Amino acid sequence: MSEFETLKISDANAVRTIELNRPDALNALNGQMTNDLADAFLETSEDDLVKVVVLTGAGRAFWAGADLKEPATARSRFGEMIEALIDFPKPFLIAVNGVGVGIGATVCGLADVVVMSDKARLRCPFSALGLTAEAGSTMTYSQLMGRQRASWFLLSSEWMTADECVEAGLALEVVPADELLAKVKAKAEILAALPMASLVKTKSLLMDPVREKLKESVKAENAGLAKLRGGEANQEALAAFQEKRDPDFSGL
Numbered sequence: 001m002s003e004f005e006t007l008k009i010s011d012a013n014a015v016r017t018i019e020l021n022r023p024d025a026l027n028a029l030n031g032q033m034t035n036d037l038a039d040a041f042l043e044t045s046e047d048d049l050v051k052v053v054v055l056t057g058a059g060r061a062f063w064a065g066a067d068l069k070e071p072a073t074a075r076s077r078f079g080e081m082i083e084a085l086i087d088f089p090k091p092f093l094i095a096v097n098g099v100g101v102g103i104g105a106t107v108c109g110l111a112d113v114v115v116m117s118d119k120a121r122l123r124c125p126f127s128a129l130g131l132t133a134e135a136g137s138t139m140t141y142s143q144l145m146g147r148q149r150a151s152w153f154l155l156s157s158e159w160m161t162a163d164e165c166v167e168a169g170l171a172l173e174v175v176p177a178d179e180l181l182a183k184v185k186a187k188a189e190i191l192a193a194l195p196m197a198s199l200v201k202t203k204s205l206l207m208d209p210v211r212e213k214l215k216e217s218v219k220a221e222n223a224g225l226a227k228l229r230g231g232e233a234n235q236e237a238l239a240a241f242q243e244k245r246d247p248d249f250s251g252l
Contacts, residue, residue: 001016001040001043001044001047002039002040002043004036004039004040005032005036006020006021006022006030006032006033006036007019007020007021007033007036007037007040008021008058009040011049011050012185013189013192014049014050014051014052014189014192015050015051015052015053015054015185015188015189015192016044016047016050016052016053016054017053017054017055017056017181017185018037018040018044018053018054018055018056019055019056019057019058020033020055020056020057020058020062020063021058022058023057023058023059023060023061024059025064025067026059026060026061026063026064026098026099027057027058027059027061027062027063027064027104028063028064028065028066028067028068029063029065029066029067029075029102029103030067030070030074030075031070031074031075031076031077034074034075034076034077034078034081035077037081037084038077038080038081038084041053041081041084041085041088042084044088044090045084045087045088045089045090048196050090051090051091051191051192051194051196051199052090052091052092052093052188052189052191052192052199053088053090053091053092053093053188054093054094054095054181054184054185054188055092055093055094055095055107055111056094056095056096056097056180056181056184057097057098057104059098060097060098060099061097061098061099061100061104062096062097062098062099062100062104062120063100063101063102063103063104063107064099064100064101064102064104065101065102065103065104065125066102066103068238068241072229078134078222079218079219079222082110082134082135082136082218083215083218085107085110085135086110086136086207086211086214086215086218087211089200089203089204090196090199090200090203091112091113091188091191091199091203092110092111092112092113093111093112093113093114093115093184093187093188094107094108094111094113094114094115094184095115095117095180095181095184096108096114096115096116096117096120096122096162096171096180097117097120097177097180097181098117098119098120099120099121099122099123100120100121100122100123101122101123101124101125102123102124102125102126102134103134103135104122105122105123105124105137105160106124106133106134106135106136106137106140106141107135108122108165108170108171109135109136109137109139109140109141109143109144109170110135110136110140112203112206113172113187114165114170114171114172115171115172115173115174115175115180115183115184115187116162116165116166116171116173116174116175116180117162117174117175117176117177117180118162118174118175118176118177119162119177120162120177121159121160121161121162121165122159122160122165122170123157123158123159123160124137124153124154124157125157126154126157127154127155127156127157128157128237128247129234129237129238130228130231130232130233130234130235130236130237130249130252131225131228131229131234132221132224132225132228133154133221134218134221134222134225135218135221136214136215136217136218136221137150137154137221138150138154138217138220138221139210139213139214139217140214141153141154141170143210144168144169144170145168145169145170146169149168153168162174232252233249233252236248236249236252
């Protein structure tokens with residue numbers, strides 16, 4: 001396995017743990033992390049020694065969305081990263097150890113199993129940034145939550161607690177923070193003790209009917225993001241972020 005600047009990789013019992021490792025930036029997604037994640041999942045998909053992947057975050061956050069200190073163009077492989085997750089053929093578990101914002105929330109719709117710390121919460125802040133949803137969430141959230149809950153979560157930019165995420169169907173269970181990684185790794189090891197061919201075939205049967213539609217949703221979302229990025233609402237949101245004030249969207 002390659003070494004990655006923004007990720008910490010560890011293997012045990014056919015389980016690979018990929019830890020987002022920018023704790024001082026709350027694991028915000030920059031260009032380097034985008035590249036690293038795309039390459040890590042592509043490499044892992046071809047690694048016969050790994051049956052299951054667990055994704056988690058270092059420090060107090062899981063994944064605090066895009067790094068707003070960096071231009072969006074720096075994340076040029078974002079689409080490739082998301083496609084690598086959609087095409088990933090093996091079981092993919094997420095241990096949400098803290099706040100998940102933006103991609104830290106929407107990625108949960110692409111996992112096979114999500115387990116959350118009792119201290120974790122998720123937010124899709126796209127409307128509050130003058131943008132729109134991403135990572136296939138306009139499709140996955142409706143499938144997991146039903147249309148009304150998905151609409152509220154994606155439109156409102158409100159937080160959802162770990163318990164609310166389980167109730168909505170976005171996560172499987174909530175566990176105490178100090179037990180999270182151990183419990184998720186135990187689940188991963190249950191899967192990893194089973195034959196790879198069975199795991200891969202079952203996942204393909206679950207994903208194949210929706211995979212191409214999901215990719216089409218991602219492309220449509222990315223087009224929407226490109227259209228809205230740099231618009232008046234997005235500029236106001238970014239200015240408010242820099243100036244540490246609430247945005248004013250009146251008239252927008």
